Amino acid sequence: MARAGRRPGNADTRAEIVAAARAAFAEFGYEQASIRGVARRASVDPALVHHYFADKSALYIETMKLPMDPHQIQAEVLGDDGSFSGERLVERFLAQWEMEPGDREVTSFLTLAQAMAASPDTADAMREFLTERLNPHGLPGESEQMQQRRRALISSQLMGLAWIRYVMRLEPVATTDRFEIARWVGPTIDHYLHDDLDPPVDPAAPAD
Amino acid sequence: MARAGRRPGNADTRAEIVAAARAAFAEFGYEQASIRGVARRASVDPALVHHYFADKSALYIETMKLPMDPHQIQAEVLGDDGSFSGERLVERFLAQWEMEPGDREVTSFLTLAQAMAASPDTADAMREFLTERLNPHGLPGESEQMQQRRRALISSQLMGLAWIRYVMRLEPVATTDRFEIARWVGPTIDHYLHDDLDPPVDPAAPAD
Structure with missing residues (x-):
């Protein structure tokens, strides 16, 4: 039952x-x-609750967005000269799921993974989130398709890293300090961000 | 009800x-x-069913093991000279989840992901599976810890790739031919397999 004095449409209530x-x-x-x-x-x-949110998935999407403020992440990941560091992106991505006690509560990655596996809506929202937020610069003059490919590959490495660390808990990724993990995985992100992903085929290489 | 003539302990029944x-x-x-x-x-x-399997998770683990026969994968991934190709590993990993119509039914990656997110037992089984099956050679004389790190990083890229392709369906990874995807991601696997993952820090690099 709604308490006396609460009205629908109140921003505080939402x-x-x-x-x-x-x-x-x-x-x-x-x-x-x-x-x-x-x-x-x-x-x-x-x-x-239903007045504001169509279903549990919509409510979840709303809670999910908050810890990852895009402007804040962008500011934290970009260097002073506007350059983008893969190592820094990995560290900030992991930090999203590793709030210290006393920080405001955030959704765990496991909860997010369960939600995405259970609900196409949540997976859709996460896809949009990644597509909007990750803007690799890539190589000069390259196509939107190539930038999309860079985004998807970066997302694959970040999501898999979180999966191994928080869901499967595979060592040493499960318990190593996130700054050290960022040192290990940063070069992969840099590769997907900056390298030529369609190198010419080496005719001397053995076919397999 | 059990049919007449069926006995517990019959391998066919199992x-x-x-x-x-x-x-x-x-x-x-x-x-x-x-x-x-x-x-x-x-x-x-x-x-x-309970006679053979303690619970749904145990039953699922049994079904999960079969499509990935370790000897078959090892034979398919290793080249004639015993060398290990990241590109080939990615292609074979994806092929596990992309049986053609008419092939025997296999568990979808989405089902696997749901099971791992829902049940620590399944995640444990998958962790053991990856730990036993993936044997990177790495650099001469390196520690078991470093080989463990290589395995975990390779697993992170493979699991994340499957997540992006089958669960989040992020383009162009969702619909591109798996042989092409293997060309994109193979170099990352090769990096985790063969490169020095603790390169000396460059003192000229800017701290961030």
Whole structure:
């Protein structure tokens, strides 16, 4: 039941719902969290949650966006001269999922992975997110198709790194300091960002 | 109900249960498939499924192992001279999830991802699988720790590539021919397999 004095359309109420949802997803995971539980936590009627968000997936997408503010990440990853460091991008990407105690709660990567595997909507949102946010410069004059390829390959390495670290927990990637991991994987990101990805075939190389 | 004449401990019955489970996981996904449904499909009593497999996760692990026969993959990836091609490994890895119609049914990567996200047991099994199967040679005389690092980084790129291709469906990785994808990602695998991953720090490089 909605508390007396709460009105639909109140920006604070919407923010409270999102905060409650973020806490619920962090505590219960994507599958177990419910609109009803989020409403209870925010002390509003479930119908009010539905007023703002079509379904659990839409609510999740909203909570997911917040920890990754695109302007903040862009500012943190770009050097003073506007250059883009693969190592820095890896470190900042991992930092998204490794908030310290006392920081505001963020969705775990495992929750995100569960949501993406369970719901095409969430995967769509994440795809849009990556497509909008990652703007590799690449080589001068190259096509939009090549930039798209760079983005997809960078995304593949980042998502896989998070998967190995947080879901599969494969050592030494699971427990090594993220700055060290960034040293290991940064060169791969730099390769996808800057190198010629269609090098001429070496005719001397053995066919396989 | 078990059919007349079926006895526990019959190797054929076990194989039939595994085949039924593989079909059920392919049709319904990990979450929706059930021991009961598998038993019905194999025409055996659910108790018999439990006789062989402790739970759904154990049954899934069994179905997951079969499409990736380690000896076959090893033979396909290694060149005639015993050398290991990153490009070939990527192509063979993707081929696991891209059986043609008429091939025996295999678990989809999406099902695998759902199972790993939902169950630590499945993630553990996949971790063991990767640890046993991937044996990078690396540089002469290097430590087991470094070989472990190479394995984890290769796994991160392969898992992320599959995630981007089959779950997030990010273009152009989603629809490009797997032999072409292998050309794009092969050099990254070769880097993790063969390069010095702890290069000396360049004192002239700007700190960031």
